[in-house]
Amino acid sequence: MIFIPTRSAGLERLADFLPRAGRAYAANRNHDNGWPTDGGSRPNVSQLSPWLHSGLLSEREVIEAVLEEHSPDAAEKFVMEVFWRIYFKGYLEQHPGAWGRYCANRDTALRRIEGDTGLHALYLQATEGRTGIAVFDHWAKELVETGYLHNHARMWFASLWIFTLGLDWELGADFFLRHLIDGDAASNTLSWRWVGGLHTKGKTYLAQPENIARFTANHPLGPFYADGLAQEAQALKEPVMPARKPLDLPHRFDLGTLREPYALILHDEAASAVPFDLPYPPAIVIGAARPEARSPYPVGKPARAFAESAVLSGAQDAEQTYNAPFVTWTRDLALADILGTTNVQQVVLPYLPTGWTRDALMPHIASLLSDRRARVLLNDLNRATWPYATAGFFGVKKRIDHILAGLGSPGRISSAST
Ligand SMILES: Cc1cc2nc3c(=O)[nH]c(=O)nc-3n(C[C@H](O)[C@H](O)[C@H](O)COP(=O)(O)OP(=O)(O)OC[C@H]3O[C@@H](n4cnc5c(N)ncnc54)[C@H](O)[C@@H]3O)c2cc1C
Incomplete structure (x- = not known):
């Protein structure tokens, strides 16, 4: 089993990954090198997300371990990625309407497919990996069988789901949440919204065949060549979100x-x-x-x-x-x-x-x-970071040094303030 649900297994995974968490991570993280049962391995990413999501490991201990092992410059990319996770959580705390609206729209979309034979068939093709787009079908099966997808595969999959298959994004986000071991309300909902152009208003993510082929070149079944993908990605539209809700964090207590x-x-x-x-x-x-x-x-x-x-x-x-x-x-x-x-x-x-x-x-x-x-x-890292997660990631990114220094954590993330 690749993901063993104990703290000790998470600590072992962290210790094993630490030597590769610096410049090697920054250089190689975008490659999807496949799952072991396909003959692949993923030393280029940590695969720590299930332990981080479940709280078996904390973000702080992971960041501190990486900064003990690598210079701040070398560790920057990895630390930044962990801060994306913290940012998304803080953002959703202040925009709970994004979660509420997702749940309501998901339920409506599920009812709609149950009442529409054609739509239902398309939904089943997508979730069972029978669309005929080989690479998409591979990811759908990999997700269901393993509970994990590489970050780039998640982006490509979400983009194909929305822009090539034309399915409701909430159904795709629900499919991910039902199967991802690291399934996380904030990272998942906001990443799907980001792909669809709802998180950063108007900015969508369009999966490109050349990009997929390039970053699956080391995959044992790759490179994957994808035909018939959408050529453009029009941003999705939605009614205006409720205004930001001020954070109401619990008081520290002894x-x-x-x-x-x-x-x-x-x-x-x-x-x-x-x-x-x-x-x-x-x-x-x-x-x-x-x-x-x-x-x-x-x-x-x-x-x-x-x-x-x-x-x-x-x-x-x-x-x-x-x-x-x-x-x-x-x-x-x-x-x-x-x-x-x-x-x-x-x-x-x-x-x-x-x-x-x-x-x-x-x-x-x-x-x-x-x-x-x-x-x-509430842990100190979330308490210190969430107040800056009001809009885009930059608000957090430029304060990472300040946040880590305030916690007495080692190291500076050199370009965090650029
Ligand atoms: C459509 C979509 C849905 C996603 N759904 C989830 C989800 O439900 N749960 C989840 O934990 N992540 C989600 N992600 C973010 C990201 O794909 C995973 O966190 C990452 O792939 C986990 O693998 P890893 O531990 O090897 O990451 P690494 O590359 O080793 O990164 C280290 C840690 O940083 C955090 N991280 C890395 N990239 C991101 C990112 N883009 N956004 C937020 N945090 C990040 C994770 O906690 C991760 O464990 C999603 C991304 C997309 C595009």
């Missing part, structure tokens, strides 16, 4: 001020307690994985298995570290019932970013938050 024992909730986006470095141990650990909330349609096996096992492994680690019993919070249980079986009335949980995990868990936690029986942890 766990020591909790007078009672507390339950720690681990979830799909924060499956490990280690990055939080808790100064006081929880009395119980509650694991709440909700991969099925990604979509009204079934979620693929690799994505579901990784999410569930990540939360399980993170909760088991916490159980051992803190000698605190661990309980699984399944969908059919109310949180109050779990707490009712213990003497614990306070809960502490890592921040629930905009997305399906928040949608699934927040209804159970909202009343505890208003009674101040629930407290929320």
Whole structure:
């Protein structure tokens, strides 16, 4: 198995990748070199996204490890990519309407294909890899089988989906979320919007056959030559988005001020307690994985298995570290019932970013938050970065040095302010 849903496997992946995270990454990252079962390998990218998305590894520890190994100049490209992830999360926090609108439009589009035989057939051809565009069909199958696609393949796939096949982008984003092990509400929704010309207004991404052939040249089945692709990409249109919502971040608090024992909730986006470095141990650990909330349609096996096992492994680690019993919070249980079986009335949980995990868990936690029986942890890197993620990435990019210096992290990203 390539993606093992434990923190220790993520740390091994990071250690293995570190020597290549500098100039080699910057030079080679855009090549899609294929999946091992096709005879390929991907030493040119980290493939750390499943551990970052699940919170088994934190962005900060990954960035700091890379900056310990490489000069800031050499590490710049990799660090910047990790900041794209943080930027997208901060942007969606301030534009939750982009998520809400995506969910509503996805549901409408799913209903539409169910009522339209021709559209339904096209949708099935696309998701089952039977369009006749060989390269697209390859990626569709690779995604379903492995739960991962290279970044360039994601861009090409999304571009073909929207501009060549003419399908609703929300259906493609849903297909990705149901199958990507690293499926992330912010990175996925905003990247699809970016390809379609909705994120950077009017700027679309058109997949070019020469570009696909060039960057799949080392693929064991490549180079891929794609015929019949759209020649132009007209930006999609949508009603004006609601104005930016100011960030409402949880106050920092000292766990020591909790007078009672507390339950720690681990979830799909924060499956490990280690990055939080808790100064006081929880009395119980509650694991709440909700991969099925990604979509009204079934979620693929690799994505579901990784999410569930990540939360399980993170909760088991916490159980051992803190000698605190661990309980699984399944969908059919109310949180109050779990707490009712213990003497614990306070809960502490890592921040629930905009997305399906928040949608699934927040209804159970909202009343505890208003009674101040629930407290929320937010890591310092997100806290420091999100206020700059108000519009384009540049607002974050030019402050990366400042943000890292404020956290006492090593290194400067030399061109961050250019
Ligand atoms: C249409 C589309 C959908 C996407 N959906 C997702 C998604 O659901 N979840 C997800 O994590 N990423 C998504 N991405 C971003 C990117 O493709 C993946 O993060 C990356 O391919 C993961 O592989 P890696 O870990 O080897 O990346 P590396 O190249 O090794 O990069 C290191 C880390 O930086 C972050 N990163 C890299 N590139 C990007 C990027 N373009 N945007 C945001 N973060 C980035 C990831 O956390 C990644 O693990 C999407 C991109 C596109 C174009």
